[in-house]
Amino acid sequence: MKLCYLMALLPLISYASPSVAAEQQPDAVVRNLYREIVARRPLGIPKGADKKAIWPFLSMGFIRTIETAQACEDDYIRQHLNDTSKPEFGWLENGLFSGENEQAIPAEAVVERMEPQKHGSFKVYVRLTYKETYKTSRRPPDPEHTFSWNIAVKVISEGGRFVVDDVLRLKEDSTKVESRLSRSFKGCRGSRWIGRRRSPDMAGGGxxxxxxxxxxxxxxxxxxxxxxxxxxxxxxxxxxxxxxxxxxxxxxxxxxxxxxxxxxxxxxxxxxxxxxxxxxxxxxxxxxxxx
Incomplete structure (x- = not known):
């Protein structure tokens, strides 16, 4: 009887194993992260429900970097309580995980390939696509107003699982790195806002x-x-x-x-x-x- 029971379970085990193995691959965490990015399209540093959905896919070090930037943003606001002009920090309206302007609201994310790197990390390449909608343009969408761009995501192993450790913006039509999300919070010194460096010959202000x-x-x-x-x-x-x-x-x-x-x-x-x-x-x- 036990033998018959085991033989009945074997097809189920063999079917489930590839699925489990796929979810344990470095590209799986990237795919899951960008499923949330496309669905939520967070602008600036994620907060509330967006933060709760995105943070589980990030490494502890990456989380510390972003939360330090949030503290810096809060410090800027404390320093400019009576200032009604647009904040000086550049990430306010950006999609941290996708890009600026229209790139902040991707409609599609496709993981294209994965490359092993030094020290056990991986670089996962993602193609993001923007598609015009009535909500974004206030008019019937034009199918021609669609474009794609590529980013790379650094993945590391931490605590027995794969997590995202950085997002790399690439030069156009290239795999060369143009900027890194972890280094994009200009004007911050740790959790303090110090502003941008000033030139001594421009005494009129920043x-x-x-x-x-x-x-x-x-x-x-x-x-x-x-x-x-x-x-x-x-x-x-x-x-x-x-x-x-x-x-x-x-x-x-x-x-x-x-x-x-x-x-x-x-x-x-x-x-x-x-x-x-x-x-x-x-x-x-x-x-x-x-x-």
């Missing part, structure tokens, strides 16, 4: 409001790049990510909320004519990067 183009205003923060003013109505910009390798110029940046600039035109005027030439790029590369 923020300048200047016009770009003819009418488009843009807020310019110190310490995140280099900009040059040709006149009072136009600014040519060099993104700090491009210096000193490319030094490519971008005019206007009126749609790039993530490009924060340091104006150095008070220190030295740019060469004339101010165009994207090898000489200009070499001149730009001699500037110190002040952040």
């Amino acid at each position: 923020v300048l409001d200047i016009p770009i183009g003819r009418a488009t205003p843009m807020r310019v923060f110190e310490g995140q790049g280099i900009g040059f003013a040709r006149n009072h109505n136009q600014v040519d910009v060099i993104r700090h990510q491009a210096i000193p390798d490319q030094g490519e110029l971008m005019q206007g940046n009126r749609d790039r909320r993530d490009v924060l600039l340091l104006l150095l035109f008070r220190l030295r005027p740019p060469p004339e004519p101010f165009t994207s030439t090898p000489a200009t790029r070499m001149w730009c590369s001699r500037w110190p990067i002040l952040w």
Whole structure:
């Protein structure tokens, strides 16, 4: 009788084993995490129900990093109780686990591959997709307004299970890392908000409001790049990510909320004519990067 009972259980055991094994793989925790990200689309540091759903997939060290950033955010608010302007910390409206602007509200997440790394960690590559909806555009969605981007997730083993230890944003069409979530909380020293580093030649404060183009205003923060003013109505910009390798110029940046600039035109005027030439790029590369 016992033999018959065991033989009846064998198919069930053999069916369940691959499923259990799959759930114990490093990519499974990433898949589960991004199922919550797509469903909840949290902006800024997750709180409340979002935090309760997301935290179990994170490592203890990663949780400490994010909670320290939350304490820093709270300290900023304490320091600016009567300030009604937009907060200076850059992660307020970002999707920490996905990206900025439309990337903050992904509609789909697909784990594409997994690569073993040093010290037993893994890098899991994820393709995220944004799809326009009536809720996001206030009009019937256009199927053409869909795009995808890739990120990588660092996974480690902790306490006998796999957990997410960092989120890596990748350069476009590349596997090279552009930034890490764990290092993206600029302006914080531990749990204290200290602001962005200031240039000694800009005594007017940490923020300048200047016009770009003819009418488009843009807020310019110190310490995140280099900009040059040709006149009072136009600014040519060099993104700090491009210096000193490319030094490519971008005019206007009126749609790039993530490009924060340091104006150095008070220190030295740019060469004339101010165009994207090898000489200009070499001149730009001699500037110190002040952040």
